[in-house]
Every structure is written in structure tokens, then in C-alpha cells.
Amino acid sequence: MKHTLSNQLFLRAQQSIPGGVNSPVRAFRSVGMNPLFIKSAAGSRIVDVDDNEYIDYVGSWGPMILGHGHPVVLEAIREKLGAGLSFGAPTEVEIELAELIKTMMPNLDLVRMVNSGTEATMSAIRVARGFTGRDKIIKFAGCYHGHADFLLVKAGSGATTLGTPDSKGVPAAFAEETLIAEFNNLDNVKALIEEFPGEIAAIILEPVAGNMGVIAPGAGFLSGIRSLCDREGIVLIFDEVMTGFRVSRGGAQELYHIMPDMTTLGKIIGGGLPVGAYGGRQDIMQKVSPLGDVYQAGTLSGNPLAMTAGLATLKELNRSGFYEDIGSKTTWLVNEMRDILEKASIPYRMQSVGAMFGLFFIDQDVTSFADALKCDTGRYKQFFREMLIQGVYLAPSAFEATFMSAAHSESDLEKTRDAFRISIDKIKG
Numbered sequence: 001m002k003h004t005l006s007n008q009l010f011l012r013a014q015q016s017i018p019g020g021v022n023s024p025v026r027a028f029r030s031v032g033m034n035p036l037f038i039k040s041a042a043g044s045r046i047v048d049v050d051d052n053e054y055i056d057y058v059g060s061w062g063p064m065i066l067g068h069g070h071p072v073v074l075e076a077i078r079e080k081l082g083a084g085l086s087f088g089a090p091t092e093v094e095i096e097l098a099e100l101i102k103t104m105m106p107n108l109d110l111v112r113m114v115n116s117g118t119e120a121t122m123s124a125i126r127v128a129r130g131f132t133g134r135d136k137i138i139k140f141a142g143c144y145h146g147h148a149d150f151l152l153v154k155a156g157s158g159a160t161t162l163g164t165p166d167s168k169g170v171p172a173a174f175a176e177e178t179l180i181a182e183f184n185n186l187d188n189v190k191a192l193i194e195e196f197p198g199e200i201a202a203i204i205l206e207p208v209a210g211n212m213g214v215i216a217p218g219a220g221f222l223s224g225i226r227s228l229c230d231r232e233g234i235v236l237i238f239d240e241v242m243t244g245f246r247v248s249r250g251g252a253q254e255l256y257h258i259m260p261d262m263t264t265l266g267k268i269i270g271g272g273l274p275v276g277a278y279g280g281r282q283d284i285m286q287k288v289s290p291l292g293d294v295y296q297a298g299t300l301s302g303n304p305l306a307m308t309a310g311l312a313t314l315k316e317l318n319r320s321g322f323y324e325d326i327g328s329k330t331t332w333l334v335n336e337m338r339d340i341l342e343k344a345s346i347p348y349r350m351q352s353v354g355a356m357f358g359l360f361f362i363d364q365d366v367t368s369f370a371d372a373l374k375c376d377t378g379r380y381k382q383f384f385r386e387m388l389i390q391g392v393y394l395a396p397s398a399f400e401a402t403f404m405s406a407a408h409s410e411s412d413l414e415k416t417r418d419a420f421r422i423s424i425d426k427i428k429g
């Protein structure tokens with residue numbers, strides 16, 4: 001498999017773009033190879049500039065749940081193109097998408113469109129702070145909510161529980177308002193609340209973690225956080241940028257029957273074009289400008305083309321049997337992979353929720369980021385590269401999620417299973 005043109009483009013890209021990429025994970029650094037430059041994609045397939053074709057399980061990191069280039073989505077965009085690209089003014093299609101999101105997630109009374117998941121979480125936290133008049137937030141180690149300064153924070157030293165910056169350029173003062181808890185550890189959350197009574201504006205979490213590998217919430221975790229927030233007047237924010245409309249038609253909040261006060265969305269709701277959104281309870285969202293006194297704005301928020309792509313995508317998700325079908329595909333593949341790993345006697349853990357799943361090469365259960373960090377990333381690197389050789393495109397990091405799409409055919413799944421068997425045989429040593 002040649003990567004000649006990708007390598008040439010990578011050299012050229014680095015002359016003009018930091019690291020040659022517009023988002024770090026795309027640089028393939030944790031799998032020790034140059035990134036592939038992609039030429040095109042259709043359905044379940046993606047093609048690189050050297051004309052290598054792969055079965056794609058990254059799906060642009062989640063948005064492409066229908067598969068690439070779905071005809072209904074492309075047609076909807078084509079129809080809209082002639083009317084103009086952007087007006088900086090309200091349009092009907094923004095209302096239609098907001099209404100459909102509310103239909104699928106009835107817990108959202110009002111929804112504000114933005115341009116990325118980062119903007120969605122950054123804005124939701126500002127609104128929660130404005131609503132409560134409090135400054136501190138709790139997030140969970142290993143959960144990723146985009147790159148807003150106060151979210152690029154890691155747990156402080158043992159002595160303090162105040163967050164410390166997880167990136168250069170983030171002032172310590174910003175990080176100190178962010179408290180870090182351990183995912184699936186309710187006692188940890190309780191202790192932070194006791195340490196800072198009346199100071200915590202919001203708790204934000206991925207209800208199913210997908211940025212430290214895939215880790216599902218343990219029994220009672222989400223309901224426990226919900227109860228704590230009710231008792232303390234803390235705003236509960238579900239970051240469903242990844243899980244929204246992926247783990248079920250109504251996201252994780254429908255799947256686990258736990259209703260947050262606010263929800264952030266992205267990825268799938270743009271159908272491949274840049275869209276994020278945040279929404280929630282009427283009394284909270286009424287704080288948002290121009291209604292209230294929490295400011296948030298965006299030149300391209302609600303862009304008509306992006307709204308059109310998102311609307312066409314969500315409409316397809318409402319077709320009868322969509323989630324049963326994509327869920328059964330995911331379950332079939334995960335079971336086949338488990339069977340191969342068991343027969344190869346390779347230690348692993350796999351978790352799957354709806355149309356996303358994750359694989360850890362590890363010999364213990366994984367319920368937190370500390371657990372996930374013990375996985376064998378060297379083995380994952382080998383595995384990733386073998387699967388690529390076999391024509392399967394996975395996330396270039398052991399700490400991401402694998403995404404199924406409606407376009408993955410039975411033949412794709414069988415080929416993936418066969419590629420998996422060959423790759424596991426090669427890496428088991």
C-alpha cells in the first residue's frame with residue numbers, strides 16, 4: 001500500500017499549516033506514521049490521494065452516521081445552493097432544525113445554533129454561570145468538551161482539587177475554576193461539592209465517554225449526579241456532541257432516562273457541515289442574549305447550508321428501524337471481534353453503546369481515565385497499522401471511539417471481521 005502522494009502533501013502542508021493538519025489528532029502521531037490525505041468518500045468508503053480505499057469507521061469523528069455523501073443530504077444542499085450561502089440573518093431552515101432537535105430531544109425547550117462542539121460547550125457553561133451566579137464547574141478526567149480555555153484543565157496536585165492547565169496558554173486563574181472528578185466516581189463528585197458549597201455552577205460530562213476510548217456510565221452514576229445537581233442547584237450539562245443521535249434517537253438522555261438541564265450537540269446535527277448547538281430548560285436559556293444578559297454570538301451560526309445538511313440528516317435518522325439496524329450491525333461486529341480476541345487469548349475490554357464502540361488492549365475493567373491510561377497503546381499502534389493495511393480506517397488513537405454508519409453493508413462488516421482476524425493474528429506475537 002503506497003502513501004507516496006500523502007507523504008508529499010504532508011511535507012507541503014507543514015509549510016503552511018501547524019503540524020500540517022487543522023486538528024491535532026489527524027496528524028497520526030500516536031500511531032507513528034504520516035497522516036493520510038483523503039481525496040473522496042462515499043457511503044462506508046474513504047479514498048486517499050494514493051487511491052487506497054478503506055472501510056471508514058471514523059466517519060469524520062462522528063458526523064457521518066448516514067455514511068458519506070448520502071444522496072438525500074447532497075440533494076438538499078444542491079437545492080439550497082442557488083439561494084445563496086449565508087445571510088447573517090434568520091432563516092426558516094434554522095427554525096426547522098431547532099424544531100426537529102426539540103422533537104427528538106423533548107427535554108430541550110430552547111436551542112441556540114453555533115458552529116462547533118467547542119462553541120456549544122463554552123457557551124453552555126457561560127450560560128450556566130450566568131444563571132447561577134456561581135463560577136466553579138466540575139468536569140471529569142478524560143472527558144473532552146472541546147478546546148475552551150477552562151476545559152483544557154487537568155486535576156491539580158494531590159494537595160489541591162483546583163484544576164491546573166492542561167495546555168500552555170491557559171492562565172492558571174482560568175483553570176482554578178474547573179474542578180476535576182473521576183468518571184464513574186460519585187463519591188468524588190460529592191466531596192468536591194462539600195468542599196465548595198454553593199460555588200459550583202455546573203457539572204458537565206459526556207454521558208457516555210467517547211474521548212478516552214468508550215466508557216459507559218456505571219449503574220447509578222448518572223442518576224446520582226442528577227440528584228446531587230437537584231439538591232445543590234447545580235446545572236447538569238450533558239455534552240452530547242458525540243452521543244447525540246448516535247447512541248439512540250434521543251441521545252444518551254433518552255437511552256438512560258436521565259434528563260440534564262442543558263445539552264450540547266454537534267457532529268451529526270451538521271451532517272458533515274460545521275454545526276454545534278446548546279439548549280435546555282426555558283428558565284436557563286432565557287438568560288441568553290438578546291433575551292437575557294449572557295452574551296453569545298456568531299457570524300455563521302445557523303448557516304443555511306449547514307442547517308440544510310443537518311435537517312436532511314436528522315430526518316433520515318427518523319426513518320423507521322434506523323437505530324435497530326445500526327445497533328444490530330454494531331453488536332454483530334463487536335461480538336465477532338470479541339470472539340477473535342478470546343480465541344487469540346489477547347487481553348482486551350470492549351464497550352459498545354448504540355452505534356459507537358471502543359477497544360482497549362488491557363487486562364482489567366475500564367471505568368475511568370486512570371484505568372484507560374493503563375491500556376497497551378503500543379499494541380493499539382500495531383493494530384491500527386495492520387488494519388489500515390487490510391483496508392480498514394480506524395481512529396489513529398487508542399483513546400477515541402469507533403463509529404458505525406447506516407452505509408456499512410454486511411459485506412463491509414464481514415471484510416472488517418476478516419481484516420480484524422488477520423491483524424490480531426499478526427500482533428499477538
Ligand code: KE4
Binds near residue numbers: 242
Ligand atoms: P468540536 O469543537 O471539535 O466540533 O467539538 C468538540 C467536542 C465536544 N464534545 C465532545 C464530546 C467531543 O467529542 C468533541 C470533539 N471530538 C473530537 C473527537 N474525539 C473531535 C476530533 C478532533 O478534535 O479533531
